[in-house]
Amino acid sequence: GNSVTQMEGPVTLSEEAFLTINCTYTATGYPSLFWYVQYPGEGLQLLLKATKADDKGSNKGFEATYRKETTSFHLEKGSVQVSDSAVYFCALSGYNFNKFYFGSGTKLNVKP
Amino acid sequence: DTGVSQNPRHKITKRGQNVTFRCDPISEHNRLYWYRQTLGQGPEFLTYFQNEAQLEKSRLLSDRFSAERPKGSFSTLEIQRTEQGDSAMYLCASSLLRTGSSGNTIYFGEGSWLTVV
Numbered sequence: 370g371n372s373v374t375q376m377e378g379p380v381t382l383s384e385e386a387f388l389t390i391n392c393t394y395t396a397t398g399y400p401s402l403f404w405y406v407q408y409p410g411e412g413l414q415l416l417l418k419a420t421k422a423d424d425k426g427s428n429k430g431f432e433a434t435y436r437k438e439t440t441s442f443h444l445e446k447g448s449v450q451v452s453d454s455a456v457y458f459c460a461l462s463g464y465n466f467n468k469f470y471f472g473s474g475t476k477l478n479v480k481p
Numbered sequence: 482d483t484g485v486s487q488n489p490r491h492k493i494t495k496r497g498q499n500v501t502f503r504c505d506p507i508s509e510h511n512r513l514y515w516y517r518q519t520l521g522q523g524p525e526f527l528t529y530f531q532n533e534a535q536l537e538k539s540r541l542l543s544d545r546f547s548a549e550r551p552k553g554s555f556s557t558l559e560i561q562r563t564e565q566g567d568s569a570m571y572l573c574a575s576s577l578l579r580t581g582s583s584g585n586t587i588y589f590g591e592g593s594w595l596t597v598v
Contacts, residue, residue, distance in 0.1 A: 373523075401585070403586070405589075410591075411591050411592070412485075412487075412572055412589040412590050412591040412592045413524070413572070413574075413589040414589070415586055415588065418586060458523050458524075460523075462585060462587075467529060467536065467537060468526050468529065468537065469514070469524075469526070469574075469587060470526075471523030471524050471525075472523050473521070473522055473523045474521070474522070474523050
């Protein structure tokens, strides 16, 4: 079956620190992979995506590379800001995109 | 493009009452999804529509839950005889599935919070 596993949070960092949030997946076939971000009281917003192995998704300084050999899609940012404080969800979609599977989320707190 | 719109944003109801949520997807999106999210968890799939056809329902969707998408536009999610365990955020999302494309992306609304007291 399909599933996503994320590192547990919360992750607390100081401003300008380097961020890594780990995500691994189990899937049949060749899924597409996504990172979504959720701010308090809001819905999920797409942060970045990758559709095939070795693709790198990037947006707003965040990056993630689709690693088929390690079934991973880790999220990274070189220098976090206070405004990056949110919950981050890793997700995958199946072959015909009829369903998206989400991890349990990782809360990021960035201190000034 | 006004995004996915959901209402009401918040609903408090007494146990046993019925509630209905509405979702207006991004115009021309042919797929519409309902998810449920509880505190500290990721969204869980409930059901999805392609145009007006409901193509899949999760086992989470008991027979107290019903969803419709008449005419393939907006959708409603009704919960009958609510229970305290139904308290959650109900998220709607939509997407445009193009034949032969890859990387389909779903866009979420801001969610409808349900509290059953």
